[in-house]
Amino acid sequence: MTRTMKHILAGLLVSPALALAQAPPAPAPVVPMPTAPPVATLPPAVPPPAVALPEPPKADEAKADDAKADEPAAPKDKFLLEKLLAGSPAAQTLGKNGWTIYGWTQGSYNASTASNSNLPVPFIDRANQFSLNQNWLHVEKAVDTSKKEYQWGMAADVIMPGTDYRTTVARGMFDGQVRNGVLYGFDLFQAYVDLFSPNVGPQGTIFRVGKFATHCEYEVVQGISNPFVSRSYLFQYNPFTHTGVNAITQLNDDWTVSNGAVLGNDNFIDPAAQLTYIGQVKWAPKNGKTSALFNVSVTNPRYNVAEAFAFYNVYNLQITHKLTDKWTYAADTTFSHMDNIPNVGSANWYGFVNYLFYDVTDKLQSKARVELFEDSKGVRTGTAGLYTAVTYGLTWKPKPWLYIMPEVRYDYAQGRPFEGDHDLFTATIGAIVRW
Numbered sequence: 001m002t003r004t005m006k007h008i009l010a011g012l013l014v015s016p017a018l019a020l021a022q023a024p025p026a027p028a029p030v031v032p033m034p035t036a037p038p039v040a041t042l043p044p045a046v047p048p049p050a051v052a053l054p055e056p057p058k059a060d061e062a063k064a065d066d067a068k069a070d071e072p073a074a075p076k077d078k079f080l081l082e083k084l085l086a087g088s089p090a091a092q093t094l095g096k097n098g099w100t101i102y103g104w105t106q107g108s109y110n111a112s113t114a115s116n117s118n119l120p121v122p123f124i125d126r127a128n129q130f131s132l133n134q135n136w137l138h139v140e141k142a143v144d145t146s147k148k149e150y151q152w153g154m155a156a157d158v159i160m161p162g163t164d165y166r167t168t169v170a171r172g173m174f175d176g177q178v179r180n181g182v183l184y185g186f187d188l189f190q191a192y193v194d195l196f197s198p199n200v201g202p203q204g205t206i207f208r209v210g211k212f213a214t215h216c217e218y219e220v221v222q223g224i225s226n227p228f229v230s231r232s233y234l235f236q237y238n239p240f241t242h243t244g245v246n247a248i249t250q251l252n253d254d255w256t257v258s259n260g261a262v263l264g265n266d267n268f269i270d271p272a273a274q275l276t277y278i279g280q281v282k283w284a285p286k287n288g289k290t291s292a293l294f295n296v297s298v299t300n301p302r303y304n305v306a307e308a309f310a311f312y313n314v315y316n317l318q319i320t321h322k323l324t325d326k327w328t329y330a331a332d333t334t335f336s337h338m339d340n341i342p343n344v345g346s347a348n349w350y351g352f353v354n355y356l357f358y359d360v361t362d363k364l365q366s367k368a369r370v371e372l373f374e375d376s377k378g379v380r381t382g383t384a385g386l387y388t389a390v391t392y393g394l395t396w397k398p399k400p401w402l403y404i405m406p407e408v409r410y411d412y413a414q415g416r417p418f419e420g421d422h423d424l425f426t427a428t429i430g431a432i433v434r435w
Contacts, residue, residue, distance in 0.1 A: 077400045078102075080435040098153070099141045106134040106162070106223035108405075108430035114419050120381040121389075121411055122236030123164060124229060124428055132184065133430075134162040134223050143196045145204055145250065153194040157222070159187040168221055170211070170241050171309060172270030189213070189221060189241065203250035208260075211268060212246065214239040215258065215280045215295045216316040218332035218353065227355065228393050228407050229430035233373035234334050234351040237380035238314055239265035239297055242278055256282040264311055265297055272307035274299055289322040302340040312338035330355040338379070347377040351387075365395045378415070385414030403432040 078086065079102050085091035112118050112127035119125045123133070136159055143153035159165045165187040169175045177185040192210030213221070219235040220226050244262030251257060258280040263273035276299035284291035295316040303310055313336060320330040332355070337348035351373035358366045369391040378384035393407030411424040418424040 079401055097141070098144070099139075101137075101139045102434065103137040104134070104224055104432050104434045105132070106136070106229075106430065106432045107132045108229045108428050111427045113421075113423075113425045117419065118424060118426060120233070120236075120383070120417055121409070121424065121426065122231045122233070123167060124409075124426060126163070127426075131163045132161075133164045133229070135160050136162070136222065143194050143206060145196060145206070148198040148204065150198065151194075151196040153196070155190055155192060155194075156188070157190040159185075159189060161186050164221065164223075167236070168240050170243070170266045170268045171264075171272060172268035173211075200247075201249040202252060205250075206248040208246045208248065209244075211241055211243045213241055214265070214297070215278065215293070216297060216314050217334065218318050218330060218355070223430075223432050224403065224434065227357070227367050227395070228369060228391055229405050229428050230391065230407065230409055230426070232332070232351075232353045232369065232371050233375075233381065233387055233389065234332060234353050234371065237349060237373075237375070238316070238334055238336055241266055242276070242297075243268050244276075244278075246278065254283060254285045254288075256280075256284070262297075264299065264309070265314070267309065270307075270309075272304055272309035274304070274311050276311070291320050293318045301338045303338055303342070305340070305342060310338060312336050326359045328355075328357040330357075341377075341379055344377050344379060347379045349373070349375045349380045363397045366393075367395070368392050381417060383413060383415035383417035387414075388412045401434040403430075403434075405430040405432070 081102055082091075082100070085101065086095070107130065108124065109130045110118065110124045110127060114127040116127055117125055118127045124131075136157065138155070138157050140155040141153045143151050159168065161184040163183060165174075165185040166178050166183075168189055169178060169185070169187045174185065174187055188211070190210075190212050192208050192212045195207045195209070196204060197207070198204040216239055217232075217235045219228075219231055221240060223229075242260070242262035242265065244260060246258055246260030246262075248258045249256065258278075260278040262276050262278055263269065264276050267273055276297060278295075278297050280293060280295045282291070282293045293316075295314070295318070297314040299311050299313065301311055301313040314334060315336070316332070316334040318330070318332050320328065322328050332353040333351065335348065335350040337346065339346045341347055351371060353369060353371040356368045360366055369389070371387075371389045371391075373387040373389070375381045375384055375387065381387065389409060389411045391407055391409040393405060396404045398404070406429045407427075409424075409426045409428070411418065411426075412422055414422075416422055
């Protein structure tokens with residue numbers, strides 16, 4: 001794209017955002033921007049998806065009319081791995097007892113106006129290169145809350161390997177790979193046990209113990225569940241996972257709440273651990289067209305200088321509304337803040353993301369995402385100021401096991417984070433093969 005074309009796009013797409021812009025951006029953050037999103041350290045802080053209440057998301061559909069959840073649901077179709085295992089007596093026994101095992105491989109190529117790096121744009125940071133984003137394995141024994149009896153379940157999600165691990169790893173678990181510059185690495189994204197008690201709460205409670213995806217933010221890490229190959233700034237620069245315990249209680253057919261105690265945002269078992277409260281209130285009428293979730297992650301929001309780790313508070317609201325049988329709208333907004341940042345003091349970051357989905361056919365979905373993200377002092381992205389991003393994409397499923405996901409994205413920032421430029425244009429073609 002020529003410099004002239006870039007200026008034209010900037011005028012068309014981001015004039016409204018510039019009208020809202022604040023004063024000139026603050027100086028660069030304390031820690032320079034690395035070659036990949038950093039892990040649980042000062043700016044940009046830990047890369048940071050999500051605990052639905054109580055059922056997992058309908059990953060095969062990848063639609064916005066269901067509230068985001070922390071792991072994909074058992075697929076409707078059996079894919080290669082389950083078919084290969086289906087003939088064994090052990091696999092048949094596991095299947096009868098609610099076990100599922102499947103996976104997928106996701107890759108993408110990112111054409112970009114940048115030369116080497118698209119940072120701070122998340123998940124597609126490698127400019128003009130192919131990335132094997134995820135080789136993902138999912139193992140699950142689901143809990144059936146409709147059965148009013150004591151049950152146990154579990155889930156494990158592993159990236160083995162993929163470039164996305166650089167974003168998802170938590171402090172204290174395999175994070176040395178990022179510091180050593182490993183491109184294709186390993187991450188145990190989730191590993192938890194569920195215990196269901198039908199006698200705690202009006203309709204029972206799931207007690208989740210282990211490492212699990214956060215409930216904050218609409219988007220998710222799992223490629224088969226996320227609407228785009230790239231991710232929003234709001235998703236990237238807030239939590240991904242927590243380690244601890246969470247109680248998910250179904251109050252009635254419309255309302256669910258959760259309350260948990262964890263070791264921080266994106267922190268496994270590490271000396272930097274700090275008690276953090278996580279909570280969610282979910283309203284999702286079974287026969288309604290609208291659902292809403294309010295999520296928090298609250299602790300003493302101070303940067304731990306001794307451990308070089310960011311502890312911050314997050315307040316998140318998500319709303320989805322089914323406009324028609326084919327049109328769905330979703331909104332995601334978050335405010336986060338942190339104190340005691342060396343040479344910075346206090347800082348906050350916040351944003352608002354709009355999603356619009358249109359189901360062209362059962363196999364083709366059209367989608368758009370428009371985002372405003374303010375990084376007040378550059379402690380998350382590396383450059384202070386207002387970011388505007390507009391993304392349009394398609395998801396085409398010619399076969400149940402094959403997703404084709406092209407997208408185009410335009411980013412504009414007050415500072416010059418894109419290799420010295422205000423703006424960035426990317427065109428990505430992604431594909432997922434389920435197995």
